[in-house]
Amino acid sequence: MTSQTIANAPTSDQIRRAPKVLLHDHLDGGLRPGTVVDLARGTGYADLPHTDPDKLALWFHQAADSGSLERYLETFTHTVGVMQTRDALVRVAAECAEDLAEDGVVYAEVRYAPEQHLEGGLTLEEVVEAVNEGFRQGERLARENGHRIRVGALLTAMRHAARALEIAELANAYRDQGVVGFDIAGAEAGHPPTRHLDAFEYLKRENNHFTIHAGEAFGLPSIWQALQWCGADRLGHGVRIIDDIQVRDDGTVELGRLAAYVRDKRVPLELCPSSNLQTGAASSYADHPIGLLRRLHFRATVNTDNRLMSHTSMSREFEHLVEAFGYTLDDMQWFTVNAMKSAFIPFDERLAMINDVIKPGYAELKSEWLFRQTAYTSASSLTEG
Numbered sequence: 001m002t003s004q005t006i007a008n009a010p011t012s013d014q015i016r017r018a019p020k021v022l023l024h025d026h027l028d029g030g031l032r033p034g035t036v037v038d039l040a041r042g043t044g045y046a047d048l049p050h051t052d053p054d055k056l057a058l059w060f061h062q063a064a065d066s067g068s069l070e071r072y073l074e075t076f077t078h079t080v081g082v083m084q085t086r087d088a089l090v091r092v093a094a095e096c097a098e099d100l101a102e103d104g105v106v107y108a109e110v111r112y113a114p115e116q117h118l119e120g121g122l123t124l125e126e127v128v129e130a131v132n133e134g135f136r137q138g139e140r141l142a143r144e145n146g147h148r149i150r151v152g153a154l155l156t157a158m159r160h161a162a163r164a165l166e167i168a169e170l171a172n173a174y175r176d177q178g179v180v181g182f183d184i185a186g187a188e189a190g191h192p193p194t195r196h197l198d199a200f201e202y203l204k205r206e207n208n209h210f211t212i213h214a215g216e217a218f219g220l221p222s223i224w225q226a227l228q229w230c231g232a233d234r235l236g237h238g239v240r241i242i243d244d245i246q247v248r249d250d251g252t253v254e255l256g257r258l259a260a261y262v263r264d265k266r267v268p269l270e271l272c273p274s275s276n277l278q279t280g281a282a283s284s285y286a287d288h289p290i291g292l293l294r295r296l297h298f299r300a301t302v303n304t305d306n307r308l309m310s311h312t313s314m315s316r317e318f319e320h321l322v323e324a325f326g327y328t329l330d331d332m333q334w335f336t337v338n339a340m341k342s343a344f345i346p347f348d349e350r351l352a353m354i355n356d357v358i359k360p361g362y363a364e365l366k367s368e369w370l371f372r373q374t375a376y377t378s379a380s381s382l383t384e385g
């Protein structure tokens with residue numbers, strides 16, 4: 001790396017303080033390890049592989065590091081297992097909002113599957129209300145600690161199950177009460193999103209928004225179905241769109257019809273680099289398709305997916321990308337504005353976040369960098385003179 005790129009690289013502290021926007025984060029993939037242990041004790045959940053929080057954190061990370069989406073998803077048995085009571089859901093949601101705010105996230109859409117939290121006798125509505133209460137509590141606590149964050153919920157239906165329409169109706173019912181959209185997740189191979197067309201058609205008739213996990217473990221057909229059959233507003237991951245992009249030896253690039261459609265229509269890609277490394281969708285940060293997709297000006301965004309399983313945060317994701325691609329604060333701002341433009345809240349609110357929070361935040365950090373640069377230049381000219 002040249003001294004120029006080192007001087008331009010944001011520091012860890014700047015990355016953390018930079019305003020960030022997160023569109024793809026699973027509530028049941030982001031618990032604090034200590035909270036999993038506490039909740040298991042409190043609710044009588046006896047199946048945790050460890051009761052020491054550090055050992056448990058390592059277990060989640062290693063077990064998820066399997067190279068297969070199916071095995072990665074098995075680890076959720078334990079987090080979902082301890083999220084079956086109202087108090088547990090409120091606590092997990094509040095801590096999620098606090099942790100994201102502490103990490104410099106100013107806007108987040110956090111998803112979870114209500115149908116997976118009914119074992120303790122809660123109704124779907126009670127699940128949504130508990131999580132909403134937790135998010136509001138976390139936003140308040142964050143504000144008391146000097147951070148501002150807004151968190152919206154996405155309701156996920158599991159693609160192997162048959163409750164998508166019911167969950168879509170639930171998302172619509174809570175639309176103006178903290179729920180901003182709908183998603184489907186779960187193992188991709190063998191579970192095409194077209195099985196849930198009734199849910200997507202219902203949401204379209206209601207002028208509502210949805211994203212679909214597609215193009216993660218399975219390639220282009222899954223992305224094509226999500227967009228052209230189901231009408232997804234965004235792609236959860238979508239990273240395999242790279243299979244429709246040809247880079248020739250002379251550096252020229254050719255987009256296939258689907259990749260061209262995704263770029264032309266500005267379809268947001270909710271890219272999750274660390275998660276992709278764990279499930280085998282990419283082999284290293286430096287080889288992750290995000291580098292090419294950013295260069296080609298796709299509507300790429302950076303996301304965490306599952307902070308517990310991937311031992312990550314938004315700041316960590318950006319640190320990896322800064323190291324792999326030499327990204328600067330300008331690149332971070334580009335990804336952040338892309339994400340804010342792609343959020344499911346109304347246009348005027350997205351615009352206000354961009355103009356009043358994101359741009360001023362980056363301008364402030366860049367001005368710090370300018371002063372650092374002046375100090376660096378005058379110090380080196382003194383030594384050289």
Ligand SMILES: O=c1[nH]cnc2c1ncn2[C@H]1C[C@H](O)[C@@H](CO)O1
Nearest residue numbers: 026028076111112113156185186213
């Ligand atoms: O990366 C993912 N791909 C597909 N499904 C996922 C991913 N991460 C989490 N999930 C599943 C497991 C969770 O229990 C569910 C709802 O958050 O969504």
Ligand SMILES: [Zn+2]
Nearest residue numbers: 185213236305
């Ligand atoms: Zn996901």
